[in-house]
Amino acid sequence: MNRSRHQEVQFKVNNVVWQTLTFIRNSMSNGSLKSKHWRGVRLGVNIPSHATPRRSQPLAMTITWKPPDQPWLKLNTDGSFNESNGKAGGGCLIRDHSGRLMVAFALPLTAHSVLEAELLAMHHGLVMAKELAKPIWLEADAEQAIKLVEGKEWGHAHIRRTMVHLALHKWHLTLRTTFINREGNKAADLLVKMGLELSDRQVWDAQAAPRGLKDIIRMEQMGIPNIRV
Known part of the structure; x- marks a missing residue:
């Protein structure tokens, strides 16, 4: 994966993480989500270091x-x-x-x-x-x-x-x-x-x-x- 593509993926992932954390914070503040609901939960995101090669499809002629x-x-x-x-x-x-x-x-x-x-x-x-x-x-x-x-x-x-x-x-x-x-x-x-x-x-x-x-x-x-x- 080239540098610009990697940065684009990383930005999207960071955006998803930020939205998730915002949802958790808001839910805790209004009382709909308590600490016991997510005790022991760990958020993990794996960002691929390189693009997965696409398999070439056979072309018939x-x-x-x-x-x-x-x-x-x-x-x-x-x-x-x-x-x-x-x-x-x-x-x-x-x-x-x-x-x-x-x-x-x-x-x-x-x-x-x-x-x-x-x-x-x-x-x-x-x-x-x-x-x-x-x-x-x-x-x-x-x-x-x-x-x-x-x-x-x-x-x-x-x-x-x-x-x-x-x-x-x-x-x-x-x-x-x-x-x-x-x-x-x-x-x-x-x-x-x-x-x-x-x-x-x-x-x-x-x-x-x-x-x-x-x-x-x-x-x-x-x-x-x-x-x-």
Whole structure:
């Protein structure tokens, strides 16, 4: 509690004590309160030395995946790295303006960090997106990776080869990039979990996609949001 706040509390407490003592004195003078009524009673007031911290309340917000405008295609990517076993994986999917799946894939990656896995997933996704000859909207839940792609820095030495590939994609593609919270990137998150368990890349179209992936895509087509706390 700061000094001014402490003084304010102390003033209010002193005022209450003064009013109480005045009431007792007046009651004794008119005979309504006698000494035997309050014999042994001790008035005590504890003034806190500091403010009790307030617990922060959880804030809930809705995260909604949004389709791109025509003629853009949206590429959602995700990458993961497991430090315990050194495995890395990537997941990507491309959807059109209606939210319809065009192609999705999951693959194992050779990476040494989560950041490198995220950047590699973006690279592989853009390689596939380039074949569709449309403007590409790259979206991912890796804020640091997005900032690297948008900026002019090359990052640490172990990611610079991948950064060169991404720079070439920026040169040859009509590309925009955005960050989305993980709750809005659930489809790519599902794919990356599959990529961690694969020994080779696996590709799906809209008909052959896994059931869980189809369910997520359908919900996002309907505009159903996810809750982030």
